[in-house]
Amino acid sequence: MLRSAIGATVVGVAAFFLNRATLELPVFVPVGLFVVLLVVGVGFAVLRYRLWGYEVRGDSLYLERGVLTRVRTVVPFVRIQHVDSARGPVERVLGLASTVVYTAGSRGADVRVPGLTAEGSDELQDRLKGLAIRAEGDDAV
Amino acid sequence: MKLSPLSVPYKAAQKGASIVFTLAFVLFSGASAFLGSIGGPLVAVGLLGLVVVVLVGYEVLYYQRYDYDLTPDTFDIRSGVVSRRNREIPLRRIQNVDISRNIVQRVLGIAALDFETAGGSDTEAAIRYVTFEEAKRLQSEIARLKRGDAKDAPDIESDELFALSDRELAIVGALSFDLRGPGILFFLLSGSIPFVSSFFEFGVEATLLALGGVLVLTGIVLVSWLAGFALAVVNYYGFRLSRTADELLYERGLLQRYDGSIPFDKIQTLTIEDNPLKRRFGYATLAIETAGYAPGQGNQRGSEAAVPLAERDRVLSLANDIEAFGTPDFTRPPKRIRRRYAARYLIVLGVVTGIFFGINAALGASLPWYGALVVLPLVPIAAHYKWKHRGYWLGENHVVTRNGFWKRQTKVVPYYRIQTVIDSRTIFQRRWRVATVTVDTAGSLSLSNQDAAAVDVEATDAEGLRAELEGRLVTAVAERRSRRRRVIGPVEAEAVADEKSEGDEQTDVADDASSSGV
Numbered sequence: 001m002l003r004s005a006i007g008a009t010v011v012g013v014a015a016f017f018l019n020r021a022t023l024e025l026p027v028f029v030p031v032g033l034f035v036v037l038l039v040v041g042v043g044f045a046v047l048r049y050r051l052w053g054y055e056v057r058g059d060s061l062y063l064e065r066g067v068l069t070r071v072r073t074v075v076p077f078v079r080i081q082h083v084d085s086a087r088g089p090v091e092r093v094l095g096l097a098s099t100v101v102y103t104a105g106s107r108g109a110d111v112r113v114p115g116l117t118a119e120g121s122d123e124l125q126d127r128l129k130g131l132a133i134r135a136e137g138d139d140a141v
Numbered sequence: 142m143k144l145s146p147l148s149v150p151y152k153a154a155q156k157g158a159s160i161v162f163t164l165a166f167v168l169f170s171g172a173s174a175f176l177g178s179i180g181g182p183l184v185a186v187g188l189l190g191l192v193v194v195v196l197v198g199y200e201v202l203y204y205q206r207y208d209y210d211l212t213p214d215t216f217d218i219r220s221g222v223v224s225r226r227n228r229e230i231p232l233r234r235i236q237n238v239d240i241s242r243n244i245v246q247r248v249l250g251i252a253a254l255d256f257e258t259a260g261g262s263d264t265e266a267a268i269r270y271v272t273f274e275e276a277k278r279l280q281s282e283i284a285r286l287k288r289g290d291a292k293d294a295p296d297i298e299s300d301e302l303f304a305l306s307d308r309e310l311a312i313v314g315a316l317s318f319d320l321r322g323p324g325i326l327f328f329l330l331s332g333s334i335p336f337v338s339s340f341f342e343f344g345v346e347a348t349l350l351a352l353g354g355v356l357v358l359t360g361i362v363l364v365s366w367l368a369g370f371a372l373a374v375v376n377y378y379g380f381r382l383s384r385t386a387d388e389l390l391y392e393r394g395l396l397q398r399y400d401g402s403i404p405f406d407k408i409q410t411l412t413i414e415d416n417p418l419k420r421r422f423g424y425a426t427l428a429i430e431t432a433g434y435a436p437g438q439g440n441q442r443g444s445e446a447a448v449p450l451a452e453r454d455r456v457l458s459l460a461n462d463i464e465a466f467g468t469p470d471f472t473r474p475p476k477r478i479r480r481r482y483a484a485r486y487l488i489v490l491g492v493v494t495g496i497f498f499g500i501n502a503a504l505g506a507s508l509p510w511y512g513a514l515v516v517l518p519l520v521p522i523a524a525h526y527k528w529k530h531r532g533y534w535l536g537e538n539h540v541v542t543r544n545g546f547w548k549r550q551t552k553v554v555p556y557y558r559i560q561t562v563i564d565s566r567t568i569f570q571r572r573w574r575v576a577t578v579t580v581d582t583a584g585s586l587s588l589s590n591q592d593a594a595a596v597d598v599e600a601t602d603a604e605g606l607r608a609e610l611e612g613r614l615v616t617a618v619a620e621r622r623s624r625r626r627r628v629i630g631p632v633e634a635e636a637v638a639d640e641k642s643e644g645d646e647q648t649d650v651a652d653d654a655s656s657s658g659v
Contacts, residue, residue, distance in 0.1 A: 059611065059612075059615050060611055066565070068567065068568055069565055069566065069567045069568070070565065070566045070571065071563060071564070071565040071566075072563070072564040072565070072607070073561055073562070073563045073564075074561060074562045074563075074564075074607060074611050075561045076561075076611055076614055076615055076618075078614075078615060078618050079559075079560050079561065079614075103560045103561055103581075104560055104583040105560030105561050105581035105582060105583055111561070
């Protein structure tokens with residue numbers, strides 16, 4: 001969510017300067033634009049956060065996300081190839097992490113659960129790994 | 142084993158041709174004056190001679206230092222002139238073995254060999270060049286070793302499934318359109334219409350514009366048809382499809398000849414494709430996707446068809462031969478969706494008319510900007526047809542989806558090939574209370590083309606459909622696993638290895654996919 005807010009701020013600031021530089025409009029126009037963009041960006045981020053959800057079910061990982069397009073993805077454990085715990089620079093600053101689940105599919109090749117705490121992400125990773133191995137069958141001979 | 146000795150002169154000539162060309166160009170343009178003062182034409186000849194010697198020498202060295210070996214488990218290649226490279230490719234990883242020959246290579250009797258593995262569009266190994274017989278031998282040997290037969294087991298018979306007759310080839314050509322070149326042409330030409338029309342007097346403009354438009358359109362259709370025809374003939378001349386116990390073998394091509402293999406094991410999705418023309422005459426096309434590779438890819442974009450054209454019934458029975466899915470009974474989207482499509486087309490029409498109006502206003506002319514509205518009565522018809530050709534069906538072992546009017550695709554996906562199931566609803570879909578359920582597989586066509594998807598399904602059904610697909614996937618995978626274990630029997634270690642190999646090939650897919658940033 002913070003990522004989106006930061007993104008919105010950046011865009012807003014950029015737009016602000018762009019407006020000032022290119023157009024000879026009165027000051028409040030670019031400022032207004034900036035405010036509008038910020039509000040929209042933050043609003044978006046809040047919505048995205050609210051609508052984001054994941055659930056570890058009996059046979060699969062279930063994810064819900066998306067504001068404009070609501071997407072629900074089901075990743076069966078038998079299809080999980082490997083699970084990563086990833087932290088981008090912004091996430092590291094904020095103490096967050098994501099868990100990325102890889103399958104062999106071409107569209108849903110990596111399914112990302114963002115915005116987890118660092119321990120939460122590792123926990124989820126271990127949990128999914130265990131479930132994936134178990135789903136693989138009792139032939140771990 | 143060594144490459145074919147003919148590869149030396151061939152490769153030297155291949156590389157030499159481009160170098161000599163550039164050299165000649167350089168020499169005869171500017172530098173000749175400079176060189177003339179030194180030694181004249183002798184220098185040019187000397188330089189050329191040097192290039193030839195270096196090239197041939199390099200190729201000879203490459204040939205001498207290239208060695209390959211087919212062992213029961215791996216294919217080993219030792220190569221490299223300056224920096225040596227030792228590769229061992231597990232046979233398990235090799236999905237397709239493809240042979241290609243262009244005209245010159247066919248005359249010389251040599252061929253290029255490519256090994257494809259799951260998950261990449263790059264070949265795992267490209268061997269240049271062996272004799273054609275050797276290439277065929279390697280192709281069948283690798284298939285035999287992967288099957289696990291003993292070295293002296295008799296050759297597996299291959300039955301021919303399908304051969305494209307000349308008549309069918311002509312029909313393939315006649316029914317193919319290649320819109321790429323003409324599309325660009327159209328884009329460029331359409332910009333000139335306002336300029337051209339400004340040269341003529343008032344009043345004449347409207348008719349001239351209409352005339353011009355019709356001419357351009359006919360021109361485009363003609364050019365794209367001819368291009369499609371030529372491309373189809375070049376690609377599918379002499380097409381033959383045959384099968385062995387565990388793979389499909391195909392041959393095709395006029396200028397460049399391909400001999401490829403598609404193991405049954407790796408088939409992800411079958412696509413039966415047609416267009417209105419083909420439907421009218423009762424024909425269809427069959428395409429097969431394997432993980433990470435589509436037949437006919439390689440170094441040319443080309444088409445991905447396994448059966449370029451045959452009568453529809455024939456195509457259906459061939460498809461059923463490969464994956465026995467039965468006869469689908471499609472469930473269509475709810476009827477109200479036709480209104481949604483109609484609305485969509487109306488919006489597009491509105492936008493186009495708006496653009497015309499804008500152009501008209503900008504030029505200050507009196508062009509018939511409302512001309513686009515002519516197609517208005519066609520909108521409900523188009524919406525109906527789009528709805529009509531949409532649908533999905535859950536078979537016993539496969540899910541079948543069908544979409545499209547101009548390019549209609551019926552996709553057959555076995556349950557055990559499903560990777561993830563995605564239910565998505567755009568804002569508009571939410572308003573119409575429908576959803577799209579997409580079935581993701583490991584096939585590479587899914588990247589450029591679409592995945593099998595049940596589009597615009599009733600929202601209340603979507604959840605159930607998704608759960609159903611997931612359930613069947615899990616059962617199908619478990620079933621396959623237990624079936625394999627039973628077949629292999631007490632040799633547990635091998636069983637695990639084989640299970641792992643099914644997972645492994647997908648790991649390879651995932652590895653390659655993730656490393657290539659998919």
